[in-house]
Amino acid sequence: MFTIYRIQSSIFHLLVRSLVLTCLVEIASSGFTSTFIRSQCPSTDIPLDSVEFAIPKGYNAPQQVHITQGDYDGRAVLVSWVTMVEPGSSEVLYGTLKDNYDLSAQGTFTNYTFYNYSSGYIHHCLLSGLEYNRKYYYKIGKGSSVREFWFITPPEVDIDAPYTFGIIGDLGQTYNSLSTLEHYMKSGGQTVLFVGDLSYADQYQYNDGSRWDSWGRLVERSTAYQPWIWSAGNHEIEYRPDLGEVFPFKAFLHRYATPHVASKSSSPLWYAVRRASAHIIVLSSYSPFVKYTPQWLWLLEELKQVDREKTPWLIVLMHAPLYNSNEAHYMEGESMRAAFEGWFVRLKVDVVFAGHVHAYERSYRISNINYNITSGTRYPLPDKSAPVYITVGDGGNQEGLASRFLDPQPEYSAFREASYGHSILELKNRTHAFYHWIRNDDGKSVPAEHVVFRNQYWASNGRRRRLRKNNLSHLMSQTASY
Numbered sequence: 001m002f003t004i005y006r007i008q009s010s011i012f013h014l015l016v017r018s019l020v021l022t023c024l025v026e027i028a029s030s031g032f033t034s035t036f037i038r039s040q041c042p043s044t045d046i047p048l049d050s051v052e053f054a055i056p057k058g059y060n061a062p063q064q065v066h067i068t069q070g071d072y073d074g075r076a077v078l079v080s081w082v083t084m085v086e087p088g089s090s091e092v093l094y095g096t097l098k099d100n101y102d103l104s105a106q107g108t109f110t111n112y113t114f115y116n117y118s119s120g121y122i123h124h125c126l127l128s129g130l131e132y133n134r135k136y137y138y139k140i141g142k143g144s145s146v147r148e149f150w151f152i153t154p155p156e157v158d159i160d161a162p163y164t165f166g167i168i169g170d171l172g173q174t175y176n177s178l179s180t181l182e183h184y185m186k187s188g189g190q191t192v193l194f195v196g197d198l199s200y201a202d203q204y205q206y207n208d209g210s211r212w213d214s215w216g217r218l219v220e221r222s223t224a225y226q227p228w229i230w231s232a233g234n235h236e237i238e239y240r241p242d243l244g245e246v247f248p249f250k251a252f253l254h255r256y257a258t259p260h261v262a263s264k265s266s267s268p269l270w271y272a273v274r275r276a277s278a279h280i281i282v283l284s285s286y287s288p289f290v291k292y293t294p295q296w297l298w299l300l301e302e303l304k305q306v307d308r309e310k311t312p313w314l315i316v317l318m319h320a321p322l323y324n325s326n327e328a329h330y331m332e333g334e335s336m337r338a339a340f341e342g343w344f345v346r347l348k349v350d351v352v353f354a355g356h357v358h359a360y361e362r363s364y365r366i367s368n369i370n371y372n373i374t375s376g377t378r379y380p381l382p383d384k385s386a387p388v389y390i391t392v393g394d395g396g397n398q399e400g401l402a403s404r405f406l407d408p409q410p411e412y413s414a415f416r417e418a419s420y421g422h423s424i425l426e427l428k429n430r431t432h433a434f435y436h437w438i439r440n441d442d443g444k445s446v447p448a449e450h451v452v453f454r455n456q457y458w459a460s461n462g463r464r465r466r467l468r469k470n471n472l473s474h475l476m477s478q479t480a481s482y
């Protein structure tokens, strides 16, 4: 009896999944737990002397090159790199023709210590006033140690500007991490939305800073050529009073600059950028976010800047997921959910990406915003205005997979699988986006799920009329008492 039910149930799920291929994610039915069994690859870090971490040739050659968006709208790029022996130059030469670097920008450098580790010289240089949709070549370093790279600027912020984002989380530096990275580089993504937990250097004795350096060299193959939009995870905190290290996020903040000033944020840990047709909000799960804190006040102001007539796609990044049905880190996002879910639903956020849990999961459009301790519905319910919550903490770090899901699968969970991989979000126009999750299938890259997202603002005229541009009177009312 039970077995028969399970079979019928699987057939039903297959039907649901094929429906989901061509229509909305809004069908509220029970979800699908993939039965795909991963043959566990060893989840140990790549040895430091491996070719994957090769140090570029030449005296004091720039290494760990990475770029990120440098302003609010995509006309600036922040170039960062490390020199190990001496500071050297912080200048970037660049231009739109190869071998003709007619522009230059001067950056700055910084360094830090962590317990008995001393960092190299970490350079940050802003290239601003760039043209949209252009390929730029850039060059850093001196003499025989010069290194050359390129990047492509995004289209101008526009309601129908197509753009493809990759989503990667909890990457680390194992051979699984490398697979994820290599698969991502083949999937056509133009910018990475990184949902936290970068190097896992904190897993080493004394939080060995050289594992931050090796990670920077590992990911350079992608980060030197396209922006990675950074958000911080728990492995970036590195709070070690026993080592005399009491300044949280020390290595991350020195190494991974973000354009937080452009969105009037007081901290690099939370900020927003607009890119093509997307407004991307980056939150910090491990910084204060309750009412009246700097992050809460900033988010309230930033949400008022969102203009779906310019950027129809509203995307939020954070590390700890608000909805997750894995036994790992269950409910760790609950306090942030209590703080922000109401805003996400009222503003019709399209999708919330998180990491932290080392598995893949996608939710239905659900919300749980009606309970208030004494009464109200205390259960996530189907809600057409709610975001889809996607957990992509499956980059492949040394901690291995989180393979124990809650059983039975909660109704809010649409699809879940404990495998490594990454996601791709292709924004097509104001109404449609194609979303894929690509699994690392024992070394191969296998598209494992496809969903078409209809834009939360533009896909339904009726709903759009109810969400008038910049109508945040209800949000404003929340500030009345501080």
Ligand SMILES: *[C@@H]1O[C@H](CO)[C@@H](O)[C@H](O)[C@H]1NC(C)=O
Pocket: 111, 112, 113, 118, 119
């Ligand atoms: C930074 O580098 C300078 C020059 O090498 C050195 O004197 C200083 O101690 C370093 N500072 C830190 C915090 O490591």
Ligand SMILES: *[C@@H]1O[C@H](CO)[C@@H](O)[C@H](O)[C@H]1NC(C)=O
Pocket: 116, 117, 118, 206
């Ligand atoms: C840091 O200290 C530990 C323990 O004293 C030692 O084993 C290690 O070699 C030191 N590392 C550096 C970079 O000095």
Ligand SMILES: *[C@@H]1O[C@H](CO)[C@@H](O)[C@H](O)[C@H]1NC(C)=O
Pocket: 370, 371, 372, 374, 375, 376, 377
């Ligand atoms: C709590 O929720 C119930 C049911 O939705 C509602 O009647 C009540 O007014 C709410 N109480 C407060 C203090 O918001």
Ligand SMILES: *[C@@H]1O[C@H](CO)[C@@H](O)[C@H](O)[C@H]1NC(C)=O
Pocket: 428, 429, 430, 431, 432
């Ligand atoms: C938006 O993109 C979808 C998917 O490519 C397409 O079917 C639809 O016709 C496009 N809409 C417009 C207005 O171009």
Ligand SMILES: *[C@@H]1O[C@H](CO)[C@@H](O)[C@H](O)[C@H]1NC(C)=O
Pocket: 466, 468, 471, 472, 473, 474
């Ligand atoms: C603003 O939004 C609220 C709640 O969604 C709605 O009741 C109100 O009519 C809207 N006001 C305008 C001017 O659109």
Ligand SMILES: [Fe+2]
Pocket: 170, 197, 233, 234, 235, 319, 355, 356, 357
């Ligand atoms: Fe994490």
